[in-house]
Amino acid sequence: MKQLTNTRGKDSGKDSEALPFTDPEKHYHVAASVKEHCDVNAFVSENADDPAFHDFIPKLKDHLLSRILGDEWRGERFQFQDAERRDLYFVNNRLYNHQAIRFNYTTYDMRRDQDSVSPSTHPDVMVLSHEDDGKTHHPYWYARVLLIFHVFAQYRDIDGTLTRPVRMDVLWVRWFGRNLWVRTGWKAKRLHQVGFLPVSDPGAFDFLDPDLVIRAIQLIPRFVGGRTTMFLGRSIVRPPDDNDEDWLHFYVNMFVDRDIVMRFRGDGVGHKSTREATQCLREDRDPLDESDQADAPDDETVIEVVPNGHGSDEEGAEDNEDDEDNENSDSDDYDNSENDPGEEPLDEYDAEGYAEL
Numbered sequence: 001m002k003q004l005t006n007t008r009g010k011d012s013g014k015d016s017e018a019l020p021f022t023d024p025e026k027h028y029h030v031a032a033s034v035k036e037h038c039d040v041n042a043f044v045s046e047n048a049d050d051p052a053f054h055d056f057i058p059k060l061k062d063h064l065l066s067r068i069l070g071d072e073w074r075g076e077r078f079q080f081q082d083a084e085r086r087d088l089y090f091v092n093n094r095l096y097n098h099q100a101i102r103f104n105y106t107t108y109d110m111r112r113d114q115d116s117v118s119p120s121t122h123p124d125v126m127v128l129s130h131e132d133d134g135k136t137h138h139p140y141w142y143a144r145v146l147l148i149f150h151v152f153a154q155y156r157d158i159d160g161t162l163t164r165p166v167r168m169d170v171l172w173v174r175w176f177g178r179n180l181w182v183r184t185g186w187k188a189k190r191l192h193q194v195g196f197l198p199v200s201d202p203g204a205f206d207f208l209d210p211d212l213v214i215r216a217i218q219l220i221p222r223f224v225g226g227r228t229t230m231f232l233g234r235s236i237v238r239p240p241d242d243n244d245e246d247w248l249h250f251y252v253n254m255f256v257d258r259d260i261v262m263r264f265r266g267d268g269v270g271h272k273s274t275r276e277a278t279q280c281l282r283e284d285r286d287p288l289d290e291s292d293q294a295d296a297p298d299d300e301t302v303i304e305v306v307p308n309g310h311g312s313d314e315e316g317a318e319d320n321e322d323d324e325d326n327e328n329s330d331s332d333d334y335d336n337s338e339n340d341p342g343e344e345p346l347d348e349y350d351a352e353g354y355a356e357l
Contacts, residue, residue, distance in 0.1 A: 022102045024112055028210045029102045030150065030169050040095045040151075051199045052146075052174070052235045061085040063207035064168055068155050073212065074130050077203055091152035091165045098148040101171070105215055107259040108268030115216040119145050125173075126217045127208070128277050139277045140263075142194050142217060142252065143173035143208060146237045171208040174237065176219075179249060186265070186281075191251040193222065196231045204232075214274065215260070219250035 022029035040057065047053045059077070065088055066078035100118040103125075107113050117125055126140040149172070152165040176194035184192040197204040227245035234244045254264040262268035266281040 019100055019102065022104055022114060024104055027104055028169075028213065029104075030098050030148065030210070031100075033098070034096050036098075037094045037096045039093050040090060041093060043095060047236060050235050050237075051233055052205050052237045054199075054205075055202075056205075058085060059205075060170070060207055061088050063170065063209075064088060064151070064153050065155070067168065067209060068153065068166075073209065076130075077206060087156040089154045089156075089162075091154060094151070096150050098150070101145075101148050101169075101210060103210075103213055103215060105259075106270040106272075108262035108270045110270045113259065117145055117148075117213075117216050119147060122216055124217050124219045125171075125213045125215070127212045127214055128274060137280050138178055138192070139274070139280060140214070140217075142176040142178075142219065143171075144176070144196075145171050145173055146205075147172035169210050171210055171213070172205070173208045174205055175203060176250070191220075191254060193249045193251060194219065195249045196246050198230065199232045205237075215263070217260070218253040218256045220253055221247040222249035222251055223247075225249045 103115045123145045129141045150169045179193040225248035266278045
C-alpha cells in the first residue's frame with residue numbers, strides 16, 4: 001500500500017464505500033467496514049523517504065495514548081516515553097482505511113445539518129483554536145484531512161493487564177497556519193488567509209480526534225500568489241496533478257453557506273458550544289493595528305509556527321523571481337483606499353508569512 005488509497009484526485013465514485021445515514025445523536029459517522037486495511041509498519045516503511053511520514057507511528061501512539069488516558073486536547077501534542085508507547089498495541093498491527101466521514105452539526109437557526117469530508121473531494125476541516133495571545137486570537141484552526149482510518153487499540157495498564165481492544169477513529173491531517181501579515185476580517189473587508197505549515201515544523205502533520213471537528217470548510221487557492229515547493233518536497237499526500245507543489249496561500253471562504261457566515265460573525269443561537277470562543281469575532285480585532293506589530297518585515301519571510309504550540313518560530317527567506325509583478329498584483333488585491341481614505345496603504349504588510357494560529 002505505497003499510495004494512499006483515498007488520495008485526492010481519484011475517481012471518488014469508484015472508490016467510495018457504503019456509508020449509511022448517520023445517527024443524528026452522534027457528532028460524526030465512519031463506516032464500520034474492515035475490508036480495506038494495511039499493516040501499519042509496512043505502510044510507513046514503504047513511504048520512509050516521504051517527509052510527511054516522519055515519526056508517523058510515534059505521533060499516532062502519542063495521540064491514541066492521550067485519548068485512552070483521558071487527557072483533554074488543548075492544542076498541544078502530547079508526548080510519551082518510548083516505554084509508554086510500547087504498552088500500546090494495534091490488533092493485528094492493522095490500520096483500517098475509509099473513504100469518507102460525516103459530521104453532524106446544529107446550524108445557526110437551530111436546524112440539523114451534515115457535512116461529508118473526503119480526502120479525495122472535500123478534505124478541509126476546522127476545529128476550535130487554543131490560543132493565549134489576545135492580540136492575534138482567531139477562534140478556529142484549519143487542517144487538511146489526508147487519511148481517515150481506525151485501529152483496534154489495546155493498552156497494558158500499570159498492573160500489567162492488557163485491556164480489551166477498543167476501536168478508535170483517527171484523522172491524519174496537515175495543518176494550516178494563518179497569515180497575519182495582511183489585514184483580514186470584516187473590518188478589512190478581506191477573507192482570512194492560511195497556508196500550509198512547512199514540513200520542518202514538528203506539528204505540520206499530526207493526528208486529530210474526529211470528535212473535535214466543527215465543520216468542513218472551503219479553502220480557495222490564492223492564485224495570484226502562485227505555487228511553491230518550500231513547504232514540502234515530493235510526497236504522496238498531494239493529488240497527482242499538483243506537480244509536487246503547494247499553493248502559497250488559501251482564502252478561508254466565510255460565505256460558502258449561511259451557517260459558515262454566522263460562525264465567522266458570531267451570535268448564532270444554534271452555536272451554543274462555540275459561542276464563547278467566537279466572541280472575538282464581534283470585536284474584529286486586527287493584529288496589524290496593534291502597536292507592537294505595526295512594522296511588517298521588509299523582506300518576504302516565512303514564519304514557521306506549529307498550530308498546536310510545539311514548534312519554534314524560524315525565519316527563512318523566500319526568493320522572489322518577479323518582484324514587480326508581485327507588487328502590482330498584491331496592491332490590486334487589497335487596496336481599499338477608495339472605500340476608506342483614512343486607512344494607511346497595506347502594501348507594506350503583504351510579506352508572505354505565517355504567524356501563530
